[in-house]
Each structure stands twice: as C-alpha cells, then as structure tokens.
Amino acid sequence: MTSAPATTRLSGCIIVMVQPLAKKWDETSGAGGFLIRMSGVEDNPSVEPYRVTDQVGHLLRKAYQRHLAIFQENAVDPSLTSVQFVTLCALRDNGPISQGELVKATAVDQATIRGIIDRLKSKNLIEISRDAHDGRKVIVSLIPAGEAILEQMYPRAYSISEKTMGPLNPAEQVALLYLLRKIADVDTDPNGLAEAG
Structure with a gap:
C-alpha cells in the first residue's frame, strides 16, 4: 500500500513521486524509494521553453554556493576554503x-x-620537497600544523554537512548522497574540473 502520489511539474516534465510505506532503501525503485515518472519530454520537447534555472548544472551550482557559504561561516580559520580543506x-x-x-x-x-x-604552504600547513628518485616530481606532505587544523575542523565539518542538507529529511539526504555519488562516479578527466581555492 502506498500514499497518494505527489505531482510536480518541471519544465515540460511531470514527476510523480510515490513513497512506499516501507522505509527500506530500494535501489531498484529509485531515489529513496520514490518512483519517478517523467512524461512529455520525449513526446514533445518544446512543451515549455528551456529554463536554465530548472537545469541540473544550475541547481548543483546554487547548492554548492550555499554549501561554500556554510563552510566559510563555520571554518576554524576564515581564510581556509573548502577545497583547501x-x-x-x-x-x-x-x-x-x-x-x-x-x-x-x-x-x-x-x-x-x-x-x-x-596557499597552504604560505599558511605553514604543508611542506613541499623533491622526490628522491625523480627530482622533477614535487612531493606534498602534511605537517603538524596542518594536522592540528584538521583535528579542529572535523567536528565542524560534520556540522557543515548537516547544515548543508538541513532542508532535507533523512530519506532525502540518503537519496541525495546516493545520486550525487552515482553522477560523480562516472569517469571524468580531473583536468577538466576547476575549483577556486
């Protein structure tokens, strides 16, 4: 037995979500046990105009910007960025x-x-040396000051994750992490990615 379906319209798609009474995670039924049906996209792709604000890249960027703001508000050192951490x-x-x-x-x-x-070297959190076998290769090492920052950051890092996902219920949090991992695990070239540190 299931609850009545909730229906949402998203740029030419009708998404019907039916949550089973069972709380058990079921990968075959989709995100967090939700059944998702999309219609109208393949049949008629011009039902509604393209809206960048409905697109996955835009939404991921907005969510990431929110996460970065939460990180900066809670970091032990205001100058420590998420990517440096x-x-x-x-x-x-x-x-x-x-x-x-x-x-x-x-x-x-x-x-x-x-x-x-x-930047991490200028903060005296890491050290750089040359590889003993290949002088062209730079070796990066964590030093005690960097380890100390990490120890201070760990409790805050958990809190940052909780605050980032604060609007979501537990099932939605599991679903979000599952789906993000599924997207992130697709083979990508790290040289095609860019972060501001």
Missing part, C-alpha cells in the same frame, strides 16, 4: 604524495592545485 584531508588519507596524485585524490585540476598548494 579537501586537499588537507587528501594528504592525511594518502600521506606524502606527488602533485599529480593529489590531483586524482581531490578531483581538482593541475593549474588550480598548484595555487592551493602555494
């Missing part, structure tokens, strides 16, 4: 690694990661 976490998880490996670990492009490394 991600870089410090990657160094903690992987140990001393090359700049190229850091690109893969953070999904930040080469040009941007160089700027992030420079």
Whole structure:
C-alpha cells in the first residue's frame, strides 16, 4: 500500500513521486524509494521553453554556493576554503604524495592545485620537497600544523554537512548522497574540473 502520489511539474516534465510505506532503501525503485515518472519530454520537447534555472548544472551550482557559504561561516580559520580543506584531508588519507596524485585524490585540476598548494604552504600547513628518485616530481606532505587544523575542523565539518542538507529529511539526504555519488562516479578527466581555492 502506498500514499497518494505527489505531482510536480518541471519544465515540460511531470514527476510523480510515490513513497512506499516501507522505509527500506530500494535501489531498484529509485531515489529513496520514490518512483519517478517523467512524461512529455520525449513526446514533445518544446512543451515549455528551456529554463536554465530548472537545469541540473544550475541547481548543483546554487547548492554548492550555499554549501561554500556554510563552510566559510563555520571554518576554524576564515581564510581556509573548502577545497583547501579537501586537499588537507587528501594528504592525511594518502600521506606524502606527488602533485599529480593529489590531483586524482581531490578531483581538482593541475593549474588550480598548484595555487592551493602555494596557499597552504604560505599558511605553514604543508611542506613541499623533491622526490628522491625523480627530482622533477614535487612531493606534498602534511605537517603538524596542518594536522592540528584538521583535528579542529572535523567536528565542524560534520556540522557543515548537516547544515548543508538541513532542508532535507533523512530519506532525502540518503537519496541525495546516493545520486550525487552515482553522477560523480562516472569517469571524468580531473583536468577538466576547476575549483577556486
């Protein structure tokens, strides 16, 4: 038995959501147990004009901007950016690694990661050295000051995630993370991505 369907119109699509009484996650039924039916798009793509504000890229960007604002409000150091925090976490998880490996670990492009490394080094949170076997390769390492910042940030990082997803109920939060991982796990070239650090 299911509840009555809720219907929403989104730029030429009718999305019908039916939530089962069972709270169990079921991947086969879609996001968080919701059944989603889209109609009108393939049959008649010109039903309504293209609205950029309804598009996934625009909505992801707005959600990310909201997350960045929450991060900056809650960071232990106001000058520490979200992508700098991600870089410090990657160094903690992987140990001393090359700049190229850091690109893969953070999904930040080469040009941007160089700027992030420079800023973290100027804050005395990391150190840079040359690879003993290949002098052309730069090795980036977390140092105690960087580890201390991470220890202070961990409780706040959990709070930042909670605040970012605050408008969502628990089932919606699970669904959102599942869908974002599904999109993010598609093979991408990290050199095609850009972040401001």
